[in-house]
Amino acid sequence: MLDMPSRPARTTVAGPFRPRVPPPLTRPLGLFAFLKKVRENPIATWMDAHFEEFVVAGETAMGRVTVVSDPALVRYLLVERAANYRKDDLQKRVLAPGLGNGLLTAEGDEWRLQRRTLAPIFSARHVAGFVSQMDAAGARLGRRLARRDGATVDVALEMTRATLDVLERTIFTQGLPGDPDALGRAITRLLESIGPIDPLDVFGFPAFVPRLGRLRARPALRFFAEVVDTLLEQRKAALARGEAPHDLMTLLLAAQDPETGRGLSDIEVKANIVTFIAAGHETTANALTWALYCLSQDEAARTRVEAEADAAAGPDGALRLDRLPFTKAVMEETMRLFPPVPFLSRQALREDRLGRVKIPRNSTVIIAPWVMHRHRKLWDEPDAFMPERFFGSARDAIERFAYLPFGAGPRICIGQSFSVQEATLVLAQVARAVRLTLPADHPPVTPLHRVTLRPKDGLRMVAQRRT
Ligand code: HEM
Numbered sequence: 001m002l003d004m005p006s007r008p009a010r011t012t013v014a015g016p017f018r019p020r021v022p023p024p025l026t027r028p029l030g031l032f033a034f035l036k037k038v039r040e041n042p043i044a045t046w047m048d049a050h051f052e053e054f055v056v057a058g059e060t061a062m063g064r065v066t067v068v069s070d071p072a073l074v075r076y077l078l079v080e081r082a083a084n085y086r087k088d089d090l091q092k093r094v095l096a097p098g099l100g101n102g103l104l105t106a107e108g109d110e111w112r113l114q115r116r117t118l119a120p121i122f123s124a125r126h127v128a129g130f131v132s133q134m135d136a137a138g139a140r141l142g143r144r145l146a147r148r149d150g151a152t153v154d155v156a157l158e159m160t161r162a163t164l165d166v167l168e169r170t171i172f173t174q175g176l177p178g179d180p181d182a183l184g185r186a187i188t189r190l191l192e193s194i195g196p197i198d199p200l201d202v203f204g205f206p207a208f209v210p211r212l213g214r215l216r217a218r219p220a221l222r223f224f225a226e227v228v229d230t231l232l233e234q235r236k237a238a239l240a241r242g243e244a245p246h247d248l249m250t251l252l253l254a255a256q257d258p259e260t261g262r263g264l265s266d267i268e269v270k271a272n273i274v275t276f277i278a279a280g281h282e283t284t285a286n287a288l289t290w291a292l293y294c295l296s297q298d299e300a301a302r303t304r305v306e307a308e309a310d311a312a313a314g315p316d317g318a319l320r321l322d323r324l325p326f327t328k329a330v331m332e333e334t335m336r337l338f339p340p341v342p343f344l345s346r347q348a349l350r351e352d353r354l355g356r357v358k359i360p361r362n363s364t365v366i367i368a369p370w371v372m373h374r375h376r377k378l379w380d381e382p383d384a385f386m387p388e389r390f391f392g393s394a395r396d397a398i399e400r401f402a403y404l405p406f407g408a409g410p411r412i413c414i415g416q417s418f419s420v421q422e423a424t425l426v427l428a429q430v431a432r433a434v435r436l437t438l439p440a441d442h443p444p445v446t447p448l449h450r451v452t453l454r455p456k457d458g459l460r461m462v463a464q465r466r467t
Contacts, residue, residue: 016384017297019337020446024048034060041456043342043370043449050371051382055357064363066354069372071401073354077346077365078401078409085346085365087411101268102275103414113257117264118272118414121251127417129246130170131425135319137165138426142433149465152439155292156459159285159426164188166284166422167277172231173245186227187277228270248276276415283340284419286452287405289459290338291330291427293445294385296438296461301387305330306435306466309428319428321421327431328424329390335405337385339369340452344407369404370453378402436461 022044029037029045037045049056054070068074077085086107103114120126141162145153164187172183235249244250252269256262264272295302305327312323344367352359359365374382378399388394406413413419430436438445438461448456 016381016386017294018383019294019297019385020444021383022446024051028058041448043447043453046368046371050368051374051376054377055354057357062364064360065366066357066359066363067366067368067371068354069368069375069378071372071378071399074367074372074404074408075401076354077367078344078407078411081352082409082411084349084352086349088345088347088364102271104275104279113262114264114268114272115410115414116259117255117257117262118252120258121248121255122414122416122418124417126251127421130418131321131421132318133169134166134422134425135429137162137169138319138429139317140165141426142429145430145434145436145463146465146467148463149434151463152460153436153463154458155436155461156285156289156455159288159292160281162288162426163281163285163422164277166426167281169247170418171248171273171276173247173249182227183231186224224274225270228273232266232269249273279413280415280419282452282454284423286338286340286454287331287335287419287423288426288430289455290447290453291334291423292430292436292461293438293455293459294334294337295330295431296436298385301330301385302431302435305427305431309431312428313432317432319425321425324424324428326387326391327428328420329387329395331420331423331427332390332395332403332405333385333387336373336379336389336403337383338447338453339373339405341405341407342370342449342453343368344404367404370449372402372404375402433466434463435466436463438462 022041025045025047028034028047034045047056050067050069055066055068055073057064057066059065068077101110103111103118106114141158145158168183168187231249232253235244235253238244239250239253244253249269252264252272255264295305308324308326309319312319312321314320346365346367348359348361348363348365351361372378376382379402389398401408406416442460443457445459446456447453
C-alpha cells in the first residue's frame with residue numbers, strides 16, 4: 001500500500017521527459033556573483049554560448065580558461081596532444097591527501113607505470129568475472145527495497161550502499177573475519193572525511209594552510225589503513241597457500257608491469273584500493289540515482305526496463321547481462337544528461353593553438369561533459385531523456401568524442417566497463433523488485449555539482465513491491 005500520493009509519471013504521449021536543470025545564463029556574471037555561484041553550484045554558471053559554440057575562451061577568476069566542445073578538438077586535446085595537457089592541479093589538491101599516489105592522482109612516469117600495471121586488472125575478462133558479485137549486490141538491494149513496500153526510501157543513500165557493497169565484494173571478497181562490519185565502517189568514515197571540496201583548495205591556497213576537512217580525515221585514514229593492512233597480510237598468506245579468492249585485492253597483489261615485470265609496492269596497492277573506492281562508489285551511485293528518477297518520469301521506458309529485467313532472470317533470479325541492452329541504454333542516456341563527472345580540466349604545458357584561438361602556456365582548458373552532452377550542435381533534443389539513442393544500431397551514430405562520461409585518451413576512466421556492467425545489473429535488479437515513484441510533495445529534483453552530480457535535495461521515492 002502506498003501511504004503517499006504519487007506524482008503521475010509522464011508518458012511518451014506527452015513527449016519525452018525533460019528533466020529540470022539550472023537554465024544557462026544569458027549574460028556573464030560579475031566576479032563576486034560568479035564566485036558565489038561557483039560555490040553554490042558550478043553547473044549554474046554555464047552560459048548559453050557554451051551550449052551553442054564549440055570554443056569559448058575568456059578571462060575568469062581562475063585566469064584564462066578555454067572551454068572546448070568540438071569533438072574533433074576534444075580528440076586532439078585528450079588523445080593526440082595529451083602530453084601537452086596535464087591534469088589540472090585542482091584534482092590533485094582536492095584528492096591527493098586522501099588518495100595517496102593512486103592512479104587517479106599520480107603523474108608522469110609514476111602514472112604511466114601504474115596504468116600499465118593496472119590496465120589488465122580491468123580487462124573485459126576480469127570485469128566479466130565480477131558479474132555474479134554485482135548481480136548479488138543488486139539482488140540484495142532489491143530485497144531490501146521490497147521489504148520497504150509502501151514506504152518512502154532515500155534512493156541516493158540506497159544506491160550508495162549498493163555501490164559500496166559491490167566494491168567491498170569485488171575488492172575484498174569478504175571483510176574481516178570476526179567483525180563483518182569493520183570494513184564497511186572504515187570505508188564510510190574514510191569517504192565522509194574526503195568527500196567535500198574545501199574552498200581553500202579551489203583557490204589554490206598552499207598546502208600548509210590547515211584544512212578542516214583534512215584534519216577530520218586523519219583518524220579515518222588511519223583506521224582505514226589499519227583495517228586494510230590486516231586484510232593485506234591475511235591475503236598474502238592466502239596467496240602463498242594458493243587459496244586466494246578472485247577479487248581486486250588478489251589481482252593488485254599479483255599485478256606486474258608487462259614491460260619490466262615489476263609488481264606494486266604495498267603502498268601502491270593501498271593507494272589504489274582507496275582510489276577505486278573513492279572514484280567508483282559515488283559516481284556509479286549517482287548515475288543509478290538519476291536513472292531511477294528518469295525512469296519514474298517516463299512510463300514507457302520504465303515498463304520496458306521492468307519487462308527486460310524480468311525476462312533476463314534465470315530460475316535462480318540471477319540476471320543474464322547480455323539480455324539487458326535497453327537497461328544499459330537507459331544507463332548511458334542517464335549519464336549523458338547527468339554525467340557524474342561534469343567537467344574535466346587540463347593545464348597547457350606549452351602554448352598551443354586551436355584554429356584561431358590561442359591557448360597560452362599554463363592556462364586552463366575545460367572539456368565539460370555537462371556542456372557537450374547538451375550541446376545544441378551535437379544532439380537532437382539535447383535536453384530530453386531518450387534512451388533509444390543508445391539502443392541497437394542508433395548507438396553507432398553517436399560520435400565517439402561527443403559522449404564523454406568516462407573521459408577519453410590515456411587518462412580515460414579505468415573502471416568504465418566495470419561501472420557500466422555494475423549499474424546495468426543493479427538497475428535491472430531494482431526494476432525486478434520494486435517500482436519507485438516520486439511523491440507529489442517532493443521538492444523539485446535538480447542537479448547539484450559537488451565533486452559529482454547529485455540531486456540537490458536528495459531523492460526520496462515510494463517503493464512498491466513488484467513480485
Ligand atoms: C559511473 C561511474 C564512473 C564515472 C562516470 C567515472 C568517470 C571518470 C572520469 C571522467 C575519469 C577521467 C578524469 C579525467 O580525465 O580528468 C575517471 C578516471 C578514473 N576512474 Fe572513473 N568513473 C566511474 C567509475 C569508476 C570506477 C567503478 C572505478 C574503479 C573501480 C574508477 C576508477 C577511476 C580511476 C582509477 C581513474 C583515473 C585513471 C587515470 O588517470 O589513469 N572509476 N573516471
